Amino acid sequence: MRRTMTRLGTDTIRRLPKVLLHDHLDGGVRPATLLDLAAQAGYQGLPETDPERLRAWFTAPTSGDVVRTQEGHLARFTPVLDLLQTAPALSRVATECVQDLAEDGVVYAEVKVAPEQHTREGLTREQVVDAVLEGVRVGTAKARLFGRRIDVRLLLTAMRQAADSLEIADLAVRYRHDGVVGFDIAGPEAGYPPTRHISACEYIKRENFNLTLHAGEGFGLSSIWEAIQWCGADRLGQAVRIGDDIAVADDGSAKLGQLAAYVRDKRIPLELCPTSSVSTGAVRDISEHPVDVLRRLRFRVTVNTDNRLLDGTSMTGEFTRLVEAFDYGLDTLRWFTVNAMKSAFIGHDERLELIDGVIKPGYAGLSTEHVGAAFFRMEDSW
Template sequence: MRTPKPGLPTREQIVHAPKVLLHDHLDGGLRPGTVVDIALATGYDGLPETDPDKLGAWFREAADSGSLERYLETFAHTCAVMQTREALTRVAAECAEDLAADGVVYAEVRYAPEQHLEGGLTLQEVVEAVNDGFREGEHRARAAGNRIRVGALLTAMRHAARSQEIAELANDYRDSGVVGFDIAGAEAGYPPTRHLDAFDYLKRENNHFTIHAGEGFGLPSIWQALQWCGADRLGHGVRIIDDITQGPDGQVTLGRLASYVRDKRVPLEMCPSSNLQTGVAASYAEHPIGLLRRLHFRVTVNTDNRLMSGTSMSAEFAHLVDAFDYTLDDMQWFTVNAMKSAFIPFDERLAMINEVIKPGYAELKAEWLFAPGGALPHLASGSVLEAG
């Protein structure tokens, strides 16, 4: 059990704080029990474990193994049980429920429709099943006293050749629960420039898209995503740290690409636990998010794959609180950054910030301030919070 330092948020406060999630994979966040249930119902016999607890542990250990083949195998199992309308709707509904129970008030959850066609569904049927699941999950969350809004991001796979088709699909459903487009998959050997037609199409349609870049390949991937493709956000983007140098005297110098990313307020969808699994950093305390936050890049905190990383938004923030002594002010800064960067209309983002996020944090701070022995070191100033 984590023992918080005086003045830092407790686990309960972290859970209750309103949070915004921009980078979460639907096929990476299933409940282990759901994987087992659907496998039994559909006759899928490839699971390494059929006990939910053991299966959950297997997913986490496989993701931590250091073997890319074993890591990718985890998604083979989750996608295998997401091939029917009923399964997709159930998984999406449970995703929304689980996020809402963890204090997430807005989420953008991504998935690749092309990976869910083996049971005979069409691309359109996949999207409609997932959208129905998200709406059902939102309804169940409200019934449980939680509030969440979930938007879908349709993902195309970098190694495949369906990005134009998926981009058009995202545009077709942009008023029906789909808020944007993404590409994912191995960066090395599959640059985003292979999908320029899809990005050009989305730009002509005034649609939003993010690109997985700067996780496994580095600065060229980030540069291409921004300058050739025109990405609105960077999925991970953590390797921007390679364009930042720190001298022996502690002085920090930004290269031209890092300066551009910071100056243009390009949102970075960072996923600390996932990055540790892929070797970006050896510990949370060494993760680049600490320096990038100090330098006021537009950093956001995300989960990536909740099942494989055994994580949640609250767990991610708890790790960062432990590593960097982040306060509720810092949590609010990250959360406002994320809400500013969401792919929904400006007035709706502003309403979420002013009517949900800021009041939620103000209530937590007030409770803490007036609790016995719970004086805060300081209250948030607007100038600090609005610097995201």
């Protein structure tokens, strides 16, 4: 396989067509927008009044944490959720989300929204979804005015610590023809196994709908096993702990445990979020993330942002960090992107149209600036 002679730069990576399967709407709000919403509402809960200082507060390790934790990371959502309790606020952040992703070169995205997190001031779950979908429509139209193609769909998320997952699953199914493409379960893993919500998962499967579950970040292999074998997950959110079931020898050879082998053999997509895994303490550094081992072993690896504000990242940022850590070239970034598009929760024909009509031509066009078209003779594997 040919490699680039020079390392890819951030500007080139930003121009690449990218696919994003794991991104939380409330985790990617612009700091300036939060300050504006706070001023409108008379809200005093933000720790900073300057956008850049506020951004730095969100991305800094939780105060007092010697070891970063998933729970400490999630606590930073509190002021964001306080401000996202009205339809106009939700529509605005959804519009800006689409614009920001399009500006970053994302051509397809599935954005996660937890309706129950936005109903404190009287909105119904349906009104939450309607407001976000309206923002997506506006954002898509604005992006296209600037010549940027992007398609954004929603994943409705139930929280592990709550007790209304079946209602959220039903809501997702009811909106399946209006921009919602699947159901998700998120929140702290420790103490809240996915099997607590097995009725919701079974309902989704009975309705022939799509299921992705956060598993294998804040908790270990048992969380992944339950998500697959009990809940029937089509994709795994985060799943960084799958690396615990892989033994890599000094010579680079690897022995897979039964669970890891099953995940690979069944081509279950992994929604890896490398920067987020560092933020939550699941791994100490990007260079220690199992993404490269999983790539070399040909798991269905996808790369994602999780929470763009809290993690100080973007798809360009994720790819740039992986290039710096593992010396990836365009071929590998293309492989991640095609993997993600193959794993998206839209129809087969729509996926192929984006792969063949947008992603491959986009990479091929940029490849001529680096190593030529022969760079892309690597065969894709389903």
